Amino acid sequence: MKKTTFALFAAALLIQQAFSQTDNLKLSVDRESDKLESKVIEWRRDFHQFPELSNAEFKTAKKIAAHLKSLGLEVKTDVAKTGVVGILRGGKPGPVVALRADMDALPVTERANLPFASKVRSDYNGQTVGVMHACGHDTHVAILMGTAQVLAGMKKDLKGTIKFIFQPAEEGAPQGERGGAQVMVEEGVLENPKVDAIFGLHINAQTEVGKIGYRPGGTMASVNSFSVKIKGKQTHGAYPWLGVDPIVVSAQIINSLQTIVSRQLDLTEEAAVVTIGSIHGGVRSNIIPEEVRMEGTIRALNEDMRKQVIEKIKRTVSHIAESAGAASEVVINEGYPVTFNQPELTAQMLPTLEATAGRENVILRKAVTGAEDFSFFQQKVPGLFIFLGGMPKGKNATETAPHHTPDFYIDESGLKLGVRVLCNLAIDYLEKRDSQAGSSGR
Numbered sequence: 001m002k003k004t005t006f007a008l009f010a011a012a013l014l015i016q017q018a019f020s021q022t023d024n025l026k027l028s029v030d031r032e033s034d035k036l037e038s039k040v041i042e043w044r045r046d047f048h049q050f051p052e053l054s055n056a057e058f059k060t061a062k063k064i065a066a067h068l069k070s071l072g073l074e075v076k077t078d079v080a081k082t083g084v085v086g087i088l089r090g091g092k093p094g095p096v097v098a099l100r101a102d103m104d105a106l107p108v109t110e111r112a113n114l115p116f117a118s119k120v121r122s123d124y125n126g127q128t129v130g131v132m133h134a135c136g137h138d139t140h141v142a143i144l145m146g147t148a149q150v151l152a153g154m155k156k157d158l159k160g161t162i163k164f165i166f167q168p169a170e171e172g173a174p175q176g177e178r179g180g181a182q183v184m185v186e187e188g189v190l191e192n193p194k195v196d197a198i199f200g201l202h203i204n205a206q207t208e209v210g211k212i213g214y215r216p217g218g219t220m221a222s223v224n225s226f227s228v229k230i231k232g233k234q235t236h237g238a239y240p241w242l243g244v245d246p247i248v249v250s251a252q253i254i255n256s257l258q259t260i261v262s263r264q265l266d267l268t269e270e271a272a273v274v275t276i277g278s279i280h281g282g283v284r285s286n287i288i289p290e291e292v293r294m295e296g297t298i299r300a301l302n303e304d305m306r307k308q309v310i311e312k313i314k315r316t317v318s319h320i321a322e323s324a325g326a327a328s329e330v331v332i333n334e335g336y337p338v339t340f341n342q343p344e345l346t347a348q349m350l351p352t353l354e355a356t357a358g359r360e361n362v363i364l365r366k367a368v369t370g371a372e373d374f375s376f377f378q379q380k381v382p383g384l385f386i387f388l389g390g391m392p393k394g395k396n397a398t399e400t401a402p403h404h405t406p407d408f409y410i411d412e413s414g415l416k417l418g419v420r421v422l423c424n425l426a427i428d429y430l431e432k433r434d435s436q437a438g439s440s441g442r
Helices: 002-049 058-070 137-152 181-186 246-264 303-323 343-357 412-439
Strands: 074-079 083-089 092-102 121-124 127-130 159-167 197-208 212-214 217-220 222-231 272-280 291-300 327-332 339-341 362-364 383-391
Touching: 002 058, 002 137, 002 412, 058 074, 058 083, 058 137, 058 159, 083 137, 092 137, 092 412, 137 159, 137 197, 137 412, 159 181, 159 412, 197 412, 212 343, 222 246, 222 303, 246 272, 246 291, 246 303, 272 303, 291 303, 303 327, 339 343, 339 383, 343 362, 343 383, 343 412, 383 412
Parallel strands: 092 159, 092 197, 197 383, 212 362
Antiparallel strands: 074 083, 083 159, 121 127, 212 383, 217 339, 222 291, 222 327, 272 291
16 A cells, blocks of 8 residues: 555656646746747748748748758758758657648738838749738748747757758649648658657738637648530530530539539538639630630538539539530549648647637637648648737738738737747647656556
C-alpha cells in the first residue's frame, strides 16, 4: 500500500512539474511575442510591398530561409519548387509537430491606401497583372517567422521537434504547372522526421482582431473546377430546325445543374455548391454556332457528397445533350480535398485556443465553401486549421473588403495573437503527446 501511495505521489509530482514547466514556457511566449511584435509587422509590410505569384516566390523564400538559418534551424529550400522547411529539434525527446504558412500572392491590383501598398506587376498566364497579397499570406509568413524565433529561443526545454513549413502556390499553380501542399506532401515534407500532427491558421478580414474561429470536422470545402463542351450542328438562326442548337442545350444544362444541390443531395448533412462561371459560344446574332463551352466550380464539405456531385454533373450533361441530338464532353479537373479538422485533435487543442485568446474570444464558426490546400496535409496526418481575426475592432463584417479584392485590408494588431497561438499549440501538443506516451509506458 505504501509503495502504491508513493508511486501515485511521485506521478502527481511529475505531472505538476510538467505543468509548471509548460506554464513557464507560455509566460516566455507572451513576453517574447510582445518584444517581437514590431518586427513581425515589419516583415509583413515588406512581404506585402513586394509580393510574388504562385510558384514564383523566390525572393520571399530567400528571406525566409535566411531568417531560419539565423535561428540555427536545419533548413531545406526548393521544396515543391520554392518552398522552405525549417526543423527545430528540441532539447528533449518527443513527437513531431508541423506549423504551416502559405507564401503566394494573387493577380490583383491593390487599391488600398497604404504606405507599403504593392506596386508590383507581373505576368500571369500570359497577361500583365498587378500583384497583391489580397488574401493575407504575407501575414501568415510573418507570423510563422515570429513563431520560429520565439520557439527557437526555448529549444532546450521543448519535448520534441517542430517543423516550420512555408508553402508556395496555395492559390493554385500557373497553367501547365503543379505546386502547393500536394506537391510538398509528394516530396516528403511530412517525413524525416515523420510529422504526428499539423497546425495552420488563416487571417480573416471579417473576424474581429483578438478572436479565433474554429470548427471540428469539415471546415472548408473541397474544390474542383470543371469544363463542359456541347457540340451541336451549326445553321442559320432563321432556320433552327436545320441544326442542333448548343446554346439552348447549354441553357437547359445550366438550369438543371442547379437541381443537383437543391433536389438531389441530402442538405441536412452538409452544404454543396455547383456554379457555372463562364459560357462561350457563337459570334453573330443570326448564326446558331456549332459549339458552346462552359466552365464551373464544385464545392462540397463532405467527400461522399463531392463524389455524388461529380457523378450527377456527368449524368445531367450527357442525358440532356443526348435528348437534343447534341454531343457532350465533361472534364473534372484535379482540386483540393475537404479541409477536415480531426474532431479528437480539435477537442484536445481547444483549451489551448481558449487559454491563449480568452474563452469569450474563441468562436465555433460555420463551415465555409472557400477551399484550402492545407487539406492535403490533413489527408496524411491529423490537422487543425483555425481562423485569426484581422478586422479592426468596431467594424462591420458586411462592410469590410473581402479576401481576393483590391481593397482587402488587415489590422496588424492581430498578428501577435497569431504568434502566441501557434507557439502554444506546438508547446501543448508536444507536452500532451509526451505525457500520453509516458503514461502508456513509452
